[in-house]
Amino acid sequence: MTQQYDARYDDAARARLVVEPPKRVDAPIREPFERDRARVVHAAASRRLAAKTQVVGPQTDDFVRNRLTHSLEVAQVARDLARALGCHPDITETAALAHDLGHPPFGHNGERALAEHAVECGGFEGNAQTLRLLTRLESKTFDADGRSVGLNLTRATLDACTKYPWTRDRAEAPQGVHGDGSPRLVVKFGVYDDDRPVFDWMRQGVTGTEQCLEAQVMDLADDVAYSVHDVEDGIVAGKIDLTALDRPALWERVREWYLPQSSDDELDDVLAGLRTQGSWPTTPYDGSRRAMAALKNLTSDLIGRFCGAVQEATFAAGDGPFVRYDARLAVPQRTRLEIGVLKGIAAHYVMSTDDRVELMARQRELLAELVEAMLAQGPDSLDQPFADDWRAAADDAARQRVVIDQVASLGDASAVARHRSLT
Structure with a gap:
């Protein structure tokens, strides 16, 4: 099955920055893209995702999703859609597994805090x-000069993992909000x-800032997963009742955060369409096994x-092959619009509460103090590893980048504990 997909990807697509010798003859036979997936699965950065906020902190409840469980769900959606379209499922799944590896403690809220303290060393952005x-940072392979080339x-x-294939100076002004409800204040790049040398190698033969198809699939899978799963989490937490939505206030939130041009009539029509889904609830969620099963059927x-509609539209738009830049x-x-309405439901009933806004302010203050303490x-x-990078740094900007790398690697609880010990 993998050879069927590999035939559509040439030697340049399979190339690695550092050429690797053949594996032992007695080792399991795996294709290059299968090896990529295994490397991300076994990376330390992947394990750390379990300790990082998705929407709410991972220590708040046994049920809520963290960055790791979210990434696993995105990977499943991305793999199935990739297989349906005919692009390589291993490439697309790996991109989905890796898409949040760069997120710091406290999700996009932490990203904002680090970006404000990384201006002089080139900024901070989770995808960069x-x-x-x-x-570089996830050590496995070194080049001939002794420099780490990461995995x-x-x-x-790598190209599929790059959601924003451009540099900071080409980024557009941020607008709107993230999936966790925090405002988009950080430019996306x-x-x-x-890190330009490896980026330029990766984008060899590509002009402009177009995403490869596999990155587009990963991006959509991310959007689909958190739009559906944030609503699921909110229902189980008792904050969302899909049978009793306050539409006027909800539509204001939807326009404020996601769909500014949509009218009440249009949003009413979209919601009516979603309610035609046979598994849409007609009674409030009561926590019973039958209710849990019904909710899981709804998310599925x-x-x-969403994925079926995208698959049908993509096939209708062209003949393919549906790989990379074709x-x-x-x-x-x-x-x-349907995805935007679901996001708006979670935003209105879960993400806009006063206690959550206050918590996010405290989190940003903690990370700012942690950065300053480490710099001092x-x-x-x-x-x-970061202490070694500090000693090898040539100037203050490089040392600042090292501290940003260190703080970004921490989980939520580790950031709190490190802040307590250093301040």
Whole structure:
């Protein structure tokens, strides 16, 4: 099965920055993209995702999703859609597993705090940090000069992991909000200036800022997963009742955060369409096994609804092959509206509460103080790999980047504990 997909990806797509010798003859036979997936699964950065906020902190409840469980769900959606379209499922799944590796403690809220303290060293952005992890910080392979090249993934896989394939100076002004409800105040870009060499190698032969198809699939799978699962989490937490939505206030939130041009009539029509889904609830959630099963069927049906619509539209838009730069993913406007309405439901009933806004302010203050403490105390406050980077840094900007790398690597609880010990 994998050879069927591999035939559509040439030697350049399978190339690695550092050429690797053949594996032992007695080792399991795996294709290059299968090896990429295994490397991300076994990466330390993947394990750390379990301790990082998705929407609410991972210590708040046994049920809520964290960055790791979210990434696993995105990977499943991405793999199934990739298989249906005919692009490589291993590449797309790996991109989904890796898409949040660069996120710091406290999700997008933490990203905002680090961006404000990284201005002088080139900024901070979770997706640019993901590329840095995959190609430098997550050690597995070193080049002939003794420099880490990270996991040494193939060109096609690295490209699929790059959600924003452009530099900071080409980024558009941020607008709207993130999936966790925090405002978009950080410009979105995919590479720091000192990581340009590997980025340029990865994008060899590509002009402009177009995403490869596999990255588009990963991006959509991320959007679908958190739009559906945030609603599921809110229902189980008792904050959302899909049978009793306050539409006037809800539509104001939807326009404020996601769909500014949509009228009440249009949003009413979209919600009416979603309610035609056979598994849409007609009674409030009561926590029983039957209610849990019904809710799981709803989430499954909505994911299938969105992905099926995209698959049909993509096939209708072109003949393929649907790989890399030979095709574009087609997302119907109706599907975008339906996803936006679900996001708005979670935003209105879960993410806009006063206690959550106050908590996010405290989290940003904690990370700011942690960065300042590490800059003041130097390598003794850093883990060994980052202490080594500090000693090798040529100037203050480089040392600041090291501290940002260190703080971004921490989980929520580790950031709190490190802050307590250093301040």
